[in-house]
Amino acid sequence: MASPSLVWFRDDLRLADNPALHAAAERDEPLVAVFALDEESEGMRLLGGAARWWLHHSLHSLREGLRERGVALVLRRGPAGRVIEELAHEVGAGAVYWNRRYGAPARAVDAGLKSSLRAAGMEVSSFAASLLREPWTVTTGSGTHYSVFTPFWRACLSLPAPRSPLTEPRTLAGTTAVPASDALDDWALLPTAPDWAGGLRETWEPGEPAARRRLQEFLAEDLPSYDRARDEPAAGATSLLSPRLRWGELSPFTVWHEAVGVDGAGGFLSELGWREFAWHTLFHSPDLATKNLRPEFDAFPWPPLDPAHLDAWQHGETGVPLVDAGMRELWHTGYMHNRVRMVTASFLIKNLLIDWRLGEEWFWDTLVDADEANNPFNWQWVAGSGADAAPYFRVFNPELQAKKFDPQNLYVSRWAGDAPTEPIVDLAATRKAALAAYDEVKRAPRPPARG
Structure with a gap:
């Protein structure tokens, strides 16, 4: 039988x-x-x-x-x-x-x-x-895990090439007696009261067939200009593959082997590497979403939370055009351009002095591509508390970022044309306050490292 x-x-x-x-x-x-x-x-x-x-x-x-x-x-x-x-x-x-x-x-x-x-x-x-390199297969010369991206990715690239993707099975045979199943609609995964997903429906078509089509479109139309235009939120040069990879509608092996032979693919492939590094970090630091990877940041003097500031940030009403554009894009589409993610996160942490964990929770709830590694990993990177983190004193100036990466105001006009124009905080003054708070972290006794 x-x-x-x-x-x-x-x-x-x-x-x-x-x-x-x-x-x-x-x-x-x-x-x-x-x-x-x-x-x-x-x-x-x-x-x-x-x-x-x-x-x-x-x-x-x-x-x-x-x-x-x-x-x-x-x-x-x-x-x-x-x-x-x-x-x-x-x-x-x-x-x-x-x-x-x-x-x-x-x-x-x-x-x-x-x-x-x-x-x-x-x-x-x-x-x-789901990963090109499983976390335990990439180690330093002394056998430990990596905490800096560049040597991690160099080590990955020194290993034998990722395996070739497996073809879809030609035939499958189901059972004659199908076990009882829940109805998908009974799981109530879709919003109903209210139905806030109209923008998601306009933007996305989930599922493997659509993921395959998007990969081919990106390879043919966008990858050649990826390195030049990926930081411009209005350019449409990014892959839009992150939710496909998050849900496994595409495997990283498929993406790798489809892209590796295309001229100029190195920058895009390194972004796959960054995804690998996030999972490498989570594997070795399972509490990445709740604890600073660098424990000295436990001494950071977060002020009492201003709920009005948090609410303004969440709903794109800070009066800072690029920040508001990003947060409105997020709410409407379940997605935000990566450059703008860094700017909005920096503004929350370093201008509003709001704990990165609150921002991570908001992104977790509103991003279609949020996963348990990349979401907290990238928030800790911006906060300065994570692996290979941006220096805390690097505060993204949203006005300069807009001039550099959205010089014709196309992105901001699309998403925040009617947003408030009076900033809720002074960018220069709050930057100084953030640096002063960072000085307290530097002066605090340094606890042993985690992970």
Whole structure:
């Protein structure tokens, strides 16, 4: 009697270059595909609103892709360890496959599940699918992890080339008796009261087919000008692949091998490297979203929170045109140009003197591409408290940034043409206050490093 293969989809919502799915297809037994919405396992971070919207539509796309190949996508909600173990026994699985995750809570779930399923006599295998270099495979000469990007990326590039992407399985065989599944709509991942996702619908089409199209458009139309124009928010030269990579609609191996032969691709590939470095850092510092990576910043004298300042920043009403444009783009589209992300983050931290963790939480809730590594990693980089961080005394001047990168005012006019024009703070004075606060950090006794 056939013993089905169980494929557990996570942040890998694709059919092409999916090693877990490929292994199940190679096993040549009926296949059960499952996605578990885990909002209960210890330490698991709940998805933000924009991420939930994307997940709904990406799961819909994956379900259709599997259905076309004769396989149903089973949806179950609950602690993933329990859900997957119960389903494996329910279908009499002979093998269970998934692609690896790198956050500490997810790794704990996976390790416990792997142990219990193997004890029950099932074959269990996990695979590298979401990173070009798994965090433990890149070490310094002394065997430690990296804390500076340039030597990290140099070490990555010195290793054998990333593996070639796997082709999509030609055939898949579903089971005759499909297990019970939740209805996707019952998960209520989409906003309804109010429905604030109109701008997201205008901007994005989630799912693997759209991700493949966007990759080809970028390679043909935008990559040749990427290095020259990527810092100009009105230029449209960025890849827009970050949510595709976050949800695994594209694998980094596919992106790498498609881009590596294109003239001028080095700058873009280094951005893939920065993504790798963020996950490398999270793997070795699991509390990246809540604790300063550089513990001396624990002494930073954050003043009492001004809720009005935080609210003005969140809603693009600071009176600083580039900041307001970025925050309004974020609210409307679930996305913000990377240069503007740095400017808006710097303004919150260094001009408003608001803790970076509050900004990270807002981005977590409003970005479609927010993941547990890149989001806090980049906030700590701007704050000066993270790995290879920008010096704290580097305060992005939003007026100079606008003159340099939006000289014709195209981006600001599009997103903040009706924004307030009187800044809520004095940029020069608040910069001085930030530097004075940084002096207190430098004078504080230095605690031992974390990680």
